Amino acid sequence: WGFAATLHAALRRGGEEVHAAPMAGFDPARFPRARRFIVMAATYGNGAAPAGARGFLDGLAAMKRPPAAPVAVLGFGDRSFPAFCAYGEAVAAAAADLGWSGLLPFATVDRQSPQDFARWGQALGRAIGLELALAHKPAVPETGALTLIARRDFGAEVQAPGAILRFAPPKTPFWQRLRRRGFARFEAGDLIGILPEGSDVPRFYSLASSSRDGFVEIVVRKYPGGLCSGRLVALEPGQTVRAFLRRNPAFHAGRGRTPLLLIGAGTGVGPLAGMIRANRRGRPVQLFYGLRDRASDFFYGEELDAWRAEGRLSRLVTATSRGARPHYVQDALRAEGAAVVALIREGARVMVCGGREMAAGVAEALAEILAPAGLSPMTLKAEGRYVEDVY
Structure with a gap:
């Protein structure tokens, strides 16, 4: 735009x-x-x-x-x-x-x-037939101050430091609250944009919380040379960042009782965890979660156990890529193929979040699993039942 x-x-x-x-x-x-x-x-x-x-x-x-x-x-x-x-x-x-x-x-x-x-x-x-000089300058979005109120660190043992960062939401003007604009209203799966110092191009992070939670939460992994991720992972409680909200309606869980099949790896579990947290009415939700090592980078491990006990999460399947028997989330899908097909036949919506290589592997595994049932990721996408948030 x-x-x-x-x-x-x-x-x-x-x-x-x-x-x-x-x-x-x-x-x-x-x-x-x-x-x-x-x-x-x-x-x-x-x-x-x-x-x-x-x-x-x-x-x-x-x-x-x-x-x-x-x-x-x-x-x-x-x-x-x-x-x-x-x-x-x-x-x-x-x-x-x-x-x-x-x-x-x-x-x-x-x-x-x-x-x-x-x-x-x-x-x-x-x-x-017109002399047209297009000198485009990106408009800097209006930002609000997010103050870090809590952090939990992960991944040091597998040389992949990351953190769950929880911020206090910025103060929103009355007109934004009235019209539910900006940070007055958001959902898990929406994005926050953060402008790193010295750059006009914002970096986007998927939200792991909704406005009903009363905080803004993201999951960040530090990437080598990453201007924004390095700054965020080093942030201490009380420090602030300037950020803006961008809605991402295509990656919302939606309402109703339609079963959800959530598939994520690494920091991609963030928005999926936020959707599970918001599932207060016990909608059927299954999560396939890929990580490197359960003892080191199991983001939301304790919460997922609690959410299962509360009925917000129906089933959790994990796949670890480090250790004696390394396997990935797509391998877990293949091992649970019959259950996955049954869930999709029941009308489940598939939501995938994580790196593009993982997403490609998941799509390939699901294509193999679904083919005997006359289904495919492409047909599910056309029906709006297969959505991705890939980076």
């Missing part, structure tokens, strides 16, 4: 009439006078559409004829992910299949690069 605002302003300065809207619900019939369409498509996680673009591809597939005005598709993503700009590519391919005439070849912006965006803007300007 920040890049869209920069483009919108530049086109208006050039004398163009511009309308900006989410991709979701796109209907070209609403814009009969449009002379061109520009689609800016971010890729979320492992190739998925962001929440604001849900249904766009289905809408294209349902069209009997392409829009009359030509289209340019610009993809946004992170080249360190294997599925770099995969959703943008899917949009460009679907437009071509529909016969939608192209204004420009498909192009990409890597990791919010202003230089990539400026080069694309020059090409767009030549295509529409």
